[in-house]
Amino acid sequence: MQYLISVIDDGAGLATPTEEADIDAFNDRLQAEGYWLFAGGLGSPDPATVIDNRGDETVFTDGPFVESKEYLAGFWIIEAADLDVALKLAAEGSKACNRKVEVRPFL
Amino acid sequence: MSVVDVREAITEVHHEEWARVVASLTRRFGDLDIAEEAASEAFATAVERWPADGLPPNPGAWLTTTANRKAIDRIRRENKRDDKQREARMLYDDDPPEPLHAIDDERLRLIFTCCHPALAMEARVALTLRMVGGLTVAEIARAFLVQETAMGQRITRAKAKIKAARIPYRVPSAEDLPARVSGVLAVLFLVFNEGYLATGSDTDPVRHDLTAEAIRLTRLIRALMPDDGEVAGLLALTLLIEARRTARISASGELVTIDQQDRGAWDAALIGEGHRLVRERLAAGVAPGRYQILAAINAVHTSARDVRDTDWSQIVALYDQLVRLDPSPIVALNGAIAVAELDGPEVALAAVDRLEDKLAGYHAYHATRADLLRRLGRSQESRAAYDKAIELAGNTAEIAALTGRRDQLG
Numbered sequence: 001m002q003y004l005i006s007v008i009d010d011g012a013g014l015a016t017p018t019e020e021a022d023i024d025a026f027n028d029r030l031q032a033e034g035y036w037l038f039a040g041g042l043g044s045p046d047p048a049t050v051i052d053n054r055g056d057e058t059v060f061t062d063g064p065f066v067e068s069k070e071y072l073a074g075f076w077i078i079e080a081a082d083l084d085v086a087l088k089l090a091a092e093g094s095k096a097c098n099r100k101v102e103v104r105p106f107l
Numbered sequence: 108m109s110v111v112d113v114r115e116a117i118t119e120v121h122h123e124e125w126a127r128v129v130a131s132l133t134r135r136f137g138d139l140d141i142a143e144e145a146a147s148e149a150f151a152t153a154v155e156r157w158p159a160d161g162l163p164p165n166p167g168a169w170l171t172t173t174a175n176r177k178a179i180d181r182i183r184r185e186n187k188r189d190d191k192q193r194e195a196r197m198l199y200d201d202d203p204p205e206p207l208h209a210i211d212d213e214r215l216r217l218i219f220t221c222c223h224p225a226l227a228m229e230a231r232v233a234l235t236l237r238m239v240g241g242l243t244v245a246e247i248a249r250a251f252l253v254q255e256t257a258m259g260q261r262i263t264r265a266k267a268k269i270k271a272a273r274i275p276y277r278v279p280s281a282e283d284l285p286a287r288v289s290g291v292l293a294v295l296f297l298v299f300n301e302g303y304l305a306t307g308s309d310t311d312p313v314r315h316d317l318t319a320e321a322i323r324l325t326r327l328i329r330a331l332m333p334d335d336g337e338v339a340g341l342l343a344l345t346l347l348i349e350a351r352r353t354a355r356i357s358a359s360g361e362l363v364t365i366d367q368q369d370r371g372a373w374d375a376a377l378i379g380e381g382h383r384l385v386r387e388r389l390a391a392g393v394a395p396g397r398y399q400i401l402a403a404i405n406a407v408h409t410s411a412r413d414v415r416d417t418d419w420s421q422i423v424a425l426y427d428q429l430v431r432l433d434p435s436p437i438v439a440l441n442g443a444i445a446v447a448e449l450d451g452p453e454v455a456l457a458a459v460d461r462l463e464d465k466l467a468g469y470h471a472y473h474a475t476r477a478d479l480l481r482r483l484g485r486s487q488e489s490r491a492a493y494d495k496a497i498e499l500a501g502n503t504a505e506i507a508a509l510t511g512r513r514d515q516l517g
Contacts, residue, residue: 082275104272
């Protein structure tokens with residue numbers, strides 16, 4: 001079962017060197033224990049562009065699709081046996097990156 | 108057997124066997140929906156057939172077999188869908204197959220899954236009453252003053268999350284067990300409290316159906332986890348509160364506080380059982396958790412034949428112990444009520460006033476202040492505090508009692 005662990009930033013900004021070191025250690029653990037599928041960090045949503053190509057014309061909109069104080073600042077995609085395992089890893093991830101995280105199962 | 112007898116017997120079998128049937132079907136078919144529906148159909152068949160055919164020799168086995176057949180029928184009907192999709196819906200369970208006698212563990216699995224911390228509290232309560240307690244959606248909706256469709260959606264959503272997020276169907280590991288048991292007990296205590304002090308203007312002030320169901324489910328968990336101190340503690344606590352049920356509401360419908368209750372109306376059998384459990388936990392010599400301490404406090408109260416015989420120093424000591432474990436302002440408030448009996452209302456009022464920041468929106472804070480101010484002869488302030496308590500209180504009998512006390516002020 002695959003889960004998306006999203007990192008929610010509410011204004012803390014980029015990770016501090018300590019947070020980065022903790023995230024690296026957590027990533028190493030995920031890889032060593034076979035949970036790791038993918039991960040990435042995202043900057044502030046300011047430079048985002050929204051694209052809508054459902055109609056005749058491609059429309060580009062400057063800025064994120066939703067204006068909010070909280071935004072997605074990074075994510076992990078993990079393979080875990082069940083939600084209990086995913087919740088435990090997410091709790092460790094939250095501690096490592098010093099931010100709230102959200103767990104969602106893939107279909 | 109008369110028709111009435113059979114009906115009563117079916118009710119009893121439903122109480123005894125519902126959770127067992129749902130749990131064993133969930134384990135076999137890996138799907139709460141299938142288990143719930145098949146169990147309902149099996150019981151409906153029993154209601155139809157047993158009055159004419161009589162009770163089968165082993166009603167539980169009959170129900171499980173019938174429910175299994177119903178579930179297989181449903182799965183066959185759905186088999187047109189591809190197998191992969193069906194597999195994706197299966198609840199996950201990586202434990203090795205259980206030996207046959209481990210049937211009780213299946214009910215525990217069911218309880219832990221329904222009370223999973225990733226579900227909202229109200230969803231846990233609804234799901235536990237439906238899947239473990241066997242209450243109908245309509246009954247649960249009525250109990251919590253929610254529209255039946257809304258309650259149905261709440262349960263459906265919870266089951267869908269269990270499936271989609273793969274909440275496991277198993278008893279938690281030993282390291283997680285204390286936290287998870289305490290989550291289960293929180294669900295049962297919430298059900299009990301809603302029955303004990305029901306909210307809403309169009310409901311009975313005491314809902315015996317809910318307190319009885321909470322006690323029944325706590326007894327079930329006690330039978331499944333006989334060595335858990337907090338489970339015993341919650342059972343003792345709820346029994347000792349339930350024992351005072353008939354004395355809690357006056358003939359005119361007012362809530363009667365424990366110091367004013369007719370102690371002869373207390374249920375001696377329930378008190379005896381509660382006291383035995385408290386003694387058992389004391390003898391275990393293990394540091395008690397919050398339910399055990401609350402049970403001990405209630406044991407001290409119910410040991411006094413007359414309110415004047417109450418051992419207040421022991422109660423205050425128990426509250427001190429509880430505050431160290433659970434430093435919540437509500438515990439501090441209840442502790443202050445005991446302090447008033449030991450050290451006088453002035454000392455207690457000072458302690459209560461310190462809680463204003465945290466409890467200004469809680470009716471019991473104002474009701475406690477009002478009573479202490481009344482005892483200190485500060486009528487005007489007392490009246491204002493009663494007004495505030497009445498405004499915030501949700502229980503009809505409590506509002507009646509507070510209004511009565513306010514109106515007696517000189």
